[in-house]
Amino acid sequence: MSRHHRVIPGLPLTLGYTLFYLSALVLLPLAALALKAGQMSGPELYRVLTDPVVTASLRLTFAASTIAALVNAVFGLIVAWTLVRYDFPFRRLFDAIIDFPFALPTAVAGLTFANLFLKDGWLGGVGGHITAGINALAHTLGLGAPLPADALDFLTFPYTGQTGGIVVVLIFVGLPFVVRTVQPVLLEWDPEFETAARSLGADSATIFRRVIFPEILPAWVSGVALAFARAVGEYGSVIFIAANIPGRSQIAPLQIVTRLDDFQYAQAAAIGVALLTISLLVLLVINGLESFSRRHERQA
Amino acid sequence: MTIEIRNISKSYGGERILRDIDLKINSGELVALLGPSGSGKTTLLRVIAGIEQADEGSGPVLFDDVDVSNVDLGKRRIGFVFQHYALFKHMNVFENIAFGLRAKPRRERPSEAQIREKTQSLLDLIQLGNLSQRYPSQLSGGQRQRVALARALAVEPRVLLLDEPFGALDATVRRELRRWLRRLHDTIHVTTIFVTHDQEEALEVSDRVAVMNAGRIEQYAPPQEVYEKPASPFVFKFLGNYNLFHGRTRGDEPGEALVRPHDIAIARDPNAAGASARPGVVTHIGFGGAVVKIELETEDKTHVDVEVSAPTFRDLNLKRGDKVWFALRNAQEYVPDFVI
Ligand SMILES: Nc1ncnc2c1ncn2[C@@H]1O[C@H](COP(=O)(O)OP(=O)(O)OP(=O)(O)O)[C@@H](O)[C@H]1O
Numbered sequence: 294m295s296r297h298h299r300v301i302p303g304l305p306l307t308l309g310y311t312l313f314y315l316s317a318l319v320l321l322p323l324a325a326l327a328l329k330a331g332q333m334s335g336p337e338l339y340r341v342l343t344d345p346v347v348t349a350s351l352r353l354t355f356a357a358s359t360i361a362a363l364v365n366a367v368f369g370l371i372v373a374w375t376l377v378r379y380d381f382p383f384r385r386l387f388d389a390i391i392d393f394p395f396a397l398p399t400a401v402a403g404l405t406f407a408n409l410f411l412k413d414g415w416l417g418g419v420g421g422h423i424t425a426g427i428n429a430l431a432h433t434l435g436l437g438a439p440l441p442a443d444a445l446d447f448l449t450f451p452y453t454g455q456t457g458g459i460v461v462v463l464i465f466v467g468l469p470f471v472v473r474t475v476q477p478v479l480l481e482w483d484p485e486f487e488t489a490a491r492s493l494g495a496d497s498a499t500i501f502r503r504v505i506f507p508e509i510l511p512a513w514v515s516g517v518a519l520a521f522a523r524a525v526g527e528y529g530s531v532i533f534i535a536a537n538i539p540g541r542s543q544i545a546p547l548q549i550v551t552r553l554d555d556f557q558y559a560q561a562a563a564i565g566v567a568l569l570t571i572s573l574l575v576l577l578v579i580n581g582l583e584s585f586s587r588r589h590e591r592q593a
Numbered sequence: 594m595t596i597e598i599r600n601i602s603k604s605y606g607g608e609r610i611l612r613d614i615d616l617k618i619n620s621g622e623l624v625a626l627l628g629p630s631g632s633g634k635t636t637l638l639r640v641i642a643g644i645e646q647a648d649e650g651s652g653p654v655l656f657d658d659v660d661v662s663n664v665d666l667g668k669r670r671i672g673f674v675f676q677h678y679a680l681f682k683h684m685n686v687f688e689n690i691a692f693g694l695r696a697k698p699r700r701e702r703p704s705e706a707q708i709r710e711k712t713q714s715l716l717d718l719i720q721l722g723n724l725s726q727r728y729p730s731q732l733s734g735g736q737r738q739r740v741a742l743a744r745a746l747a748v749e750p751r752v753l754l755l756d757e758p759f760g761a762l763d764a765t766v767r768r769e770l771r772r773w774l775r776r777l778h779d780t781i782h783v784t785t786i787f788v789t790h791d792q793e794e795a796l797e798v799s800d801r802v803a804v805m806n807a808g809r810i811e812q813y814a815p816p817q818e819v820y821e822k823p824a825s826p827f828v829f830k831f832l833g834n835y836n837l838f839h840g841r842t843r844g845d846e847p848g849e850a851l852v853r854p855h856d857i858a859i860a861r862d863p864n865a866a867g868a869s870a871r872p873g874v875v876t877h878i879g880f881g882g883a884v885v886k887i888e889l890e891t892e893d894k895t896h897v898d899v900e901v902s903a904p905t906f907r908d909l910n911l912k913r914g915d916k917v918w919f920a921l922r923n924a925q926e927y928v929p930d931f932v933i
Pocket residue numbers: 605606610628629630631632633634635636637790
């Protein structure tokens with residue numbers, strides 16, 4: 294932000310207020326967390342953080358969050374583009390639906406997804422449902438049961454309790470972030486730039502890649518960062534769809550809750566600090582990318 | 594390349610913005626589209642470019658006698674310069690100019706060395722060779738304008754279309770740039786149309802001026818002719834200051850005569866002012882450098898603006914309240930136009 298041009302008078306006051314606000318709401322709790330983790334001795338801390346169950350949960354959390362964020366990066370952009378650029382029936386309705394993941398209690402989302410995608414669910418069990426149907430039909434025709442029960446299991450979505458299910462719910466909770474950050478930029482976009490590029494002979498792909506995309510890149514990157522951060526911290530919806538087997542399908546937040554349930558506050562805090570540190574590093578890298586791409590965007 | 598448009602109309606939401614426009618531009622000509630705000634200049638330029646489609650039932654847009662009405666904007670090989678430049682903010686000057694070359698399909702794309710060479714020569718042409726690494730936000734308005742022009746020229750357009758190219762610049766820069774544009778045009782000879790609402794700019798730079806009013810072309814002629822023989826009261830009024838005299842024509846029709854302030858002779862002696870001189874009283878004197886503006890009031894209380902050169906004014910030695918004689922040297926008479 295510019296220091297030459299103060300819209301709000303009294304920089305010391307506003308700065309002081311900002312620092313106080315940040316400290317009270319963010320820094321203080323974080324410090325408390327670090328302090329709690331610091332109660333452990335060094336070797337003890339090391340032991341907690343290298344526990345295979347813990348490392349596996351951290352790996353799962355970050356892998357699933359990264360995949361979810363990347364999927365949202367692509368599809369969020371497409372959704373935002375479609376909502377802004379095209380007019381179709383119920384566009385406003387779809388636009389409103391984007392905010393659902395914000396409003397819906399995540400546990401409800403988790404339950405819904407579990408019902409749909411798990412092995413017995415409507416979609417997750419689609420292979421089994423079809424097989425059962427065919428066999429029932431054959432049975433009434435007196436043909437016995439021609440198909441083994443697992444004949445169509447290849448149709449089953451590979452979500453059952455594994456990373457896939459986790460990724461799906463994380464995509465769900467992260468979707469609005471990308472859409473809602475990119476959308477305003479596309480709305481503000483002056484079509485004259487596109488006309489200019491077109492008059493210079495550029496085709497649509499080139500125009501998108503070289504003219505439009507660089508313009509939405511900063512917003513897009515922040516949207517992806519937000520979606521990623523949200524996914525890392527997500528708990529409520531994931532535990533309903535994951536099998537939650539320690540060391541295999543348990544996310545880091547669940548590890549923390551488990552430790553808390555065992556009154557091992559310091560251990561929980563230590564895992565929390567690890568989670569935060571890695572997230573912070575990732576976000577710093579993303580922010581670095583963003584400011585790199587914003588480098589020359591001083592308003593004309 | 595020649596440009597010809599026939600019978601072009603364009604409506605937005607039922608409102609006709611362009612009405613049956615015909616226009617023919619010779620190869621290598623520099624034509625100004627001049628008219629007040631909202632008269633449809635930009636719309637006409639965009640139809641010629643292919644950014645907008647003319648209404649159903651309009652005639653063709655011909656480039657070198659070939660109908661391009663259905664040719665896509667990107668294929669018409671026009672260079673379009675937008676009023677607000679539309680430079681790509683995240684590309685530096687060099688990349689902005691090279692954009693059209695890099696955007697070509699692979700088969701037609703010049704080599705990197707050729708692109709550099711071409712861009713460099715355009716940078717020299719617009720005299721911004723030393724600023725090639727700057728971003729648009731780091732340039733002055735006039736520099737941005739020239740970059741926009743170079744970017745359009747890079748793809749070797751057959752036609753150059755400029756929408757108020759100097760509209761956003763201050764008076765001095767405008768004057769400098771329009772002379773530069775004229776010299777540029779004299780070196781590259783590409784058929785050019787530029788839009789302006791500044792009559793001085795249109796008259797000074799162009800080979801021919803098309804004066805637009807409410808979606809029509811009122812007159813299309815060389816600058817001198819437009820200025821000296823305006824085809825309609827609108828053109829006369831639009832091209833400069835004027836005095837309006839109501840009177841009767843020879844056929845005793847009611848009519849009006851329009852006279853430029855500098856086409857009125859003024860003297861202290863009725864005989865010196867010329868035949869049919871009328872009396873008036875000086876009510877105001879405005880010094881404007883080489884020209885002095887004098888306001889007179891006649892016996893019937895009408896105001897008359899007169900412009901004289903500074904030396905003439907010195908000889909006259911006028912003061913407010915002086916009684917003088919004035920005569921119309923060159924009046925344009927128009928029977929009032931009842932068609933609105
Ligand atoms: N996309 C559009 N939709 C509806 N009306 C339009 C559109 N573009 C232009 N118009 C109308 O057409 C008329 C002519 O517009 P145009 O931009 O051609 O004028 P202009 O002569 O270029 O004026 P200016 O000197 O102010 O740029 C205006 O009344 C304007 O409101």
